[in-house]
Amino acid sequence: MGLQRPPDQNSETVERMIKAAEELFSERGHENVSLRQLTSHAGVNVAAVNYHFGSKELLVEAVFENLVQRVCEQRELALEKLQPGESLMLEEIVRSFVDPYLGDGNEKQGALLARFLMRNRLYPTDGTRRVVSEYLDPMAKKYIAAFAQVCPNLSRQQLVWRYLFMTNTLAASSAGDNLSRRIGALSANSGNVELRERREAMIEFLVSAFR
Amino acid sequence: MGLQRPPDQNSETVERMIKAAEELFSERGHENVSLRQLTSHAGVNVAAVNYHFGSKELLVEAVFENLVQRVCEQRELALEKLQPGESLMLEEIVRSFVDPYLGDGNEKQGALLARFLMRNRLYPTDGTRRVVSEYLDPMAKKYIAAFAQVCPNLSRQQLVWRYLFMTNTLAASSAGDNLSRRIGALSANSGNVELRERREAMIEFLVSAFR
DNA sequence: TATAGTTTCAAACTCTCATTTGAACTTAAT
DNA sequence: ATTAAGTTCAAATGAGAGTTTGAAACTATA
Numbered sequence: 283m284g285l286q287r288p289p290d291q292n293s294e295t296v297e298r299m300i301k302a303a304e305e306l307f308s309e310r311g312h313e314n315v316s317l318r319q320l321t322s323h324a325g326v327n328v329a330a331v332n333y334h335f336g337s338k339e340l341l342v343e344a345v346f347e348n349l350v351q352r353v354c355e356q357r358e359l360a361l362e363k364l365q366p367g368e369s370l371m372l373e374e375i376v377r378s379f380v381d382p383y384l385g386d387g388n389e390k391q392g393a394l395l396a397r398f399l400m401r402n403r404l405y406p407t408d409g410t411r412r413v414v415s416e417y418l419d420p421m422a423k424k425y426i427a428a429f430a431q432v433c434p435n436l437s438r439q440q441l442v443w444r445y446l447f448m449t450n451t452l453a454a455s456s457a458g459d460n461l462s463r464r465i466g467a468l469s470a471n472s473g474n475v476e477l478r479e480r481r482e483a484m485i486e487f488l489v490s491a492f493r
Numbered sequence: 494m495g496l497q498r499p500p501d502q503n504s505e506t507v508e509r510m511i512k513a514a515e516e517l518f519s520e521r522g523h524e525n526v527s528l529r530q531l532t533s534h535a536g537v538n539v540a541a542v543n544y545h546f547g548s549k550e551l552l553v554e555a556v557f558e559n560l561v562q563r564v565c566e567q568r569e570l571a572l573e574k575l576q577p578g579e580s581l582m583l584e585e586i587v588r589s590f591v592d593p594y595l596g597d598g599n600e601k602q603g604a605l606l607a608r609f610l611m612r613n614r615l616y617p618t619d620g621t622r623r624v625v626s627e628y629l630d631p632m633a634k635k636y637i638a639a640f641a642q643v644c645p646n647l648s649r650q651q652l653v654w655r656y657l658f659m660t661n662t663l664a665a666s667s668a669g670d671n672l673s674r675r676i677g678a679l680s681a682n683s684g685n686v687e688l689r690e691r692r693e694a695m696i697e698f699l700v701s702a703f704r
Numbered sequence: 705t706a707t708a709g710t711t712t713c714a715a716a717c718t719c720t721c722a723t724t725t726g727a728a729c730t731t732a733a734t
Numbered sequence: 735a736t737t738a739a740g741t742t743c744a745a746a747t748g749a750g751a752g753t754t755t756g757a758a759a760c761t762a763t764a
Contacts, residue, residue: 316750328752423679439694446666453665468630468637491702527722539744543724549722
């Protein structure tokens with residue numbers, strides 16, 4: 283009968299669409315990727331989006347949720363590994379937060395996540411809010427608790443602020459390749475900036491911001 | 494003959510359009526404001542946009558340039574007022590940077606600027622890049638020089654990084670009212686967060702990030 | 705093999721948007 | 735008063751987007 287709610291099956295088609303979406307969204311942002319571009323890049327029919335996800339918006343949210351879930355799992359693991367030892371290092375907490383965000387190798391994951399988080403900041407929807415409150419907020423509380431152990435001089439309120447500023451810095455610094463260009467313009471140096479270098483500078487910045 | 498380039502006149506119509514654009518853009522972002530909404534809110538005809546600016550994109554860039562110019566002028570003044578005394582305070586430099594950005598009273602200006610800067614980070618165009626290199630970059634060099642005086646222990650490279658992280662934090666923290674909601678979710682406190690409070694917390698954060 | 709449910713496909717549909725158009729109106733100079 | 739340029743207007747245009755459709759292809763079960 284035409285229009286039925288498809289179950290959450292892991293069909294080949296769905297995976298290909300999500301993969302294509304991650305690639306294209308991380309480059310141009312989901313508002314600049316039409317369904318025709320997306321589906322042709324994935325090698326599936328245009329109608330597949332509405333058939334499998336219901337709408338473009340729901341596809342976007344599925345990709346977002348997918349990614350956030352992945353990152354939060356990695357953070358969970360990294361944070362747990364830190365807890366047992368009593369001597370909790372500030373820098374290691376920051377690293378356990380930043381590393382899963384940026385992912386490995388290329389900067390695509392960080393860029394994608396940054397786009398989503400900025401988008402949620404500027405134009406939140408019910409779906410994106412749900413992802414934040416379901417995955418990010420519980421994780422945030424754990425991090426704030428961890429920071430509280432290392433920074434006993436900061437009040438709970440201050441910790442909340444700084445945690446949020448940290449996430450903002452991370453998101454804003456990962457979005458687009460514009461930062462590298464800007465650094466070239468401001469430094470006397472040559473333009474090219476290494477990824478590793480950027481990551482280390484940011485961690486240094488964040489660590490000092492918690493002191 | 495139909496299509497001529499109109500000069501930069503300060504006609505009533507142009508002013509009304511820019512004013513309406515600032516209001517609507519700061520609330521919903523320029524991608525979510527159609528020209529019909531914009532012009533009807535301004536009380537002018539739809540065709541006026543293309544007649545006076547050439548296109549929607551050029552109107553957006555004009556609003557952006559307008560705003561950035563204003564903010565940079567205020568920063569210039571505030572920074573100059575600081576220089577004469579030898580005892581340059583880190584916190585005052587940060588304030589001279591933050592205050593013109595956030596504007597006075599309502600948070601509309603900060604939100605508008607944040608949207609533009611994020612947009613430029615995610616989807617830069619020739620026009621927005623021009624505004625950045627023409628207004629923001631020269632200003633940035635002055636600020637980096639000022640920070641260098643107060644933070645002699647930081648290398649030039651570190652100063653550049655931290656300046657950029659500062660701008661990112663500022664932009665990300667000013668965009669949307671989502672931050673307040675998030676704080677409510679993470680604190681045990683009640684949801685409402687004062688503007689002043691937020692501003693002070695951010696300045697505290699930024700100051701500590703430069704130490 | 706027959707049948708019912710699921711998935712794919714090309715094509716059409718609908719809607720909104722920025723942009724263009726040509727006439728009407730205003731303004732200022734000759 | 736006449737003319738020409740600048741400006742405004744309602745209406746049309748056309749491109750591009752997401753979505754829907756109904757038939758065809760596929761898959762599994764009986």
